Amino acid sequence: MDLMLEGRRCLVTGASAGIGAAIAEGLAREGATVVATARRQDVLDQWAEGLEAAGVRRPLTVTGDMTDARQIGRIACQAAQLAGPIEVLINCAGGSRPVTLEDGEEVWEEAMSLNFTAGRRLAEHVLPAMREARWGRIINITGLMEPHFLNAALAAKAALHLWAKGLSRDLAKEGITINSIAPGRIESEQVQRLYPESERAAFIERYIPAGYFGEPADLSNLVVFLASPLARYITGTLIPVDGGMSHKGA
Structure with a gap:
């Protein structure tokens, strides 16, 4: 199936490893122009070189810290300079942040900054070009909605879910879709x-009816489809990719 992603300009955060790297690779294999961003330049370069050696269009790379508002603006600007106006944004940067009642305010602020505010801010930077073109895709990699314990990242991801849902309603008539994907246990450094x-x-x-932990490709396949023009009638959704885990109370 031709997903019609040839030449589409995509920005993927958290792309140096795991889910983010798999998403960026999946888009590149479909012919998209991919800008991959993460904090570790050496890891990004090594990964991009590996894709190029495998015959895949080499992603462009930009480094930066997604918890720094000034750097988010720079990342968006550099991505547009390298590739042109961004048409597809994949908010993948994030990480678990278990907390206790004794943890200070700075722990919560960091978790909210990384797991919610960064994605919102980056979307606000790329949306003007999407709205002008009357076409765009924003896909958020979020988190579980059934926490086993207090986790500041899950509270932030819940905010991301509802922000995305509301924004999807506002922008649907402009050809821009906004969806969220909640991964279960997907193989990564953190897992x-x-x-x-x-x-x-x-x-x-x-907890997992499917009987195994997922691979990053299990999630990236869905992201690549949602990024395509073929997914034009899917917006405002939260789709779990978890081997059925969410249905067993995990």
Whole structure:
């Protein structure tokens, strides 16, 4: 199936590894012009070189800290300078932030900045060009809605869900779709750290009907479709990619 992404200009955050890297690769394999951003230039360069060696169009790269409002503006500006006006934004940067009642305000502020405010601000930078073109895609990689314990990142992701839902209603008539994807246990640096091999079998047996942790490609395949013109009638959604985990109370 031709997803009609050839030449589409895409910006992917959190793209140096894991889910973000898989999404950026998936878009590049469809012929999109991809700008990948993350904090680690060396990792970004190594990843981009690997794709180029495999015959995939090499992504453009921009480094920056998504918790810094000034750097978010710079990232958006550099991405547009490198590729042209951004048509597809993938907000993937984020990370779990377990907290306790004793943690200070700065912990909550950092979690909200990374997991909600950064994505909102970046969208606000790229939306004028999308609105002028009357076409655009914003896709947010968010988080679970059934927390097992207090986690500041999940509170921030909940805010991202509702922000995206409201914005999708405002912009639907302008040809801009906005969707969110809630990953379950997808193999990544963070998941490998939090779920050692000795604990996985019991977790899977209890919570994941599919019987295994997902791979980044399991999620990126959906993102690439939602980024395409073929997904024009899908907006304002929250789609779990979790092997059925959310349906077992995990």
